[in-house]
Amino acid sequence: AQSVTQLGSHVSVSEGALVLLRCNYSSSVPPYLFWYVQYPNQGLQLLLKYTSAATLVKGINGFEAEFKKSETSFHLTKPSAHMSDAAEYFCAAGVNNNDMRFGAGTRLTVKP
Amino acid sequence: KAGVTQTPRYLIKTRGQQVTLSCSPISGHRSVSWYQQTPGQGLQFLFEYFSETQRNKGNFPGRFSGRQFSNSRSEMNVSTLELGDSALYLCASSRAFPPMNTEAFFGQGTRLTVV
Numbered sequence: 001a002q003s004v005t006q007l008g009s010h011v012s013v014s015e016g017a018l019v020l021l022r023c024n025y026s027s028s029v030p031p032y033l034f035w036y037v038q039y040p041n042q043g044l045q046l047l048l049k050y051t052s053a054a055t056l057v058k059g060i061n062g063f064e065a066e067f068k069k070s071e072t073s074f075h076l077t078k079p080s081a082h083m084s085d086a087a088e089y090f091c092a093a094g095v096n097n098n099d100m101r102f103g104a105g106t107r108l109t110v111k112p
Numbered sequence: 113k114a115g116v117t118q119t120p121r122y123l124i125k126t127r128g129q130q131v132t133l134s135c136s137p138i139s140g141h142r143s144v145s146w147y148q149q150t151p152g153q154g155l156q157f158l159f160e161y162f163s164e165t166q167r168n169k170g171n172f173p174g175r176f177s178g179r180q181f182s183n184s185r186s187e188m189n190v191s192t193l194e195l196g197d198s199a200l201y202l203c204a205s206s207r208a209f210p211p212m213n214t215e216a217f218f219g220q221g222t223r224l225t226v227v
Contacts, residue, residue, distance in 0.1 A: 036218075041220070041221075041223075042220055042221075043116070043118075043202050043204075043218030043219050043220045043221050044155075044202065044204075044218040045218065046215055046216065046217075049215070090155065092155075100157050102154055102155035102156075103154070104154050105154065
């Protein structure tokens with residue numbers, strides 16, 4: 001089964017600064033990898049997913065993530081943070097739904 | 113196109129009672145998955161249905177059950193509620209099975225509070 005580690009339960013950046021949210025997975029088989037965003041009292045919205053087609057994955061809202069097999073990482077980045085990016089972000093890994101694992105989440109705060 | 117609809121949005125129940133939550137997937141989606149989200153355990157997979165059949169099940173006790181109807185709408189039921197069942201229950205729908213290579217769309221969730 002997968003396990004997913006998100007380094008940093010809280011990340012704070014200034015508006016316009018680089019956003020970097022870290023995710024590492026453990027799996028003997030490269031899984032599907034996902035980043036989701038959750039706004040307060042809302043469900044999860046898919047930002048992007050890695051399905052082995054390309055190691056650099058571009059998602060919505062200017063986010064992208066790079067799959068690095070040697071580091072078992074799938075970090076999420078955005079060059080310039082916007083106030084509307086403030087939310088909780090979840091990394092997830094799995095091959096099938098019954099072994100899908102979510103990270104504990106990282107709450108992103110954007111300061112004006 | 114309507115998104116995933118979960119009802120009710122909020123629910124308060126007493127220990128020992130049972131509860132039924134409903135999820136209407138996006139039109140044309142045949143796969144429905146359920147997740148439990150709590151501050152302590154995070155997001156955990158409950159079960160997944162496709163074409164009225166349970167395809168996958170997470171590691172939850174038998175008090176948690178679900179079903180899917182011919183119109184793809186799904187319900188989950190929790191019997192003999194415990195305080196620890198208080199959580200946000202999320203439903204996700206996707207077009208195909210297995211859903212890993214298709215996008216899953218989440219509903220807003222049902223927040224269940226057990227008192």
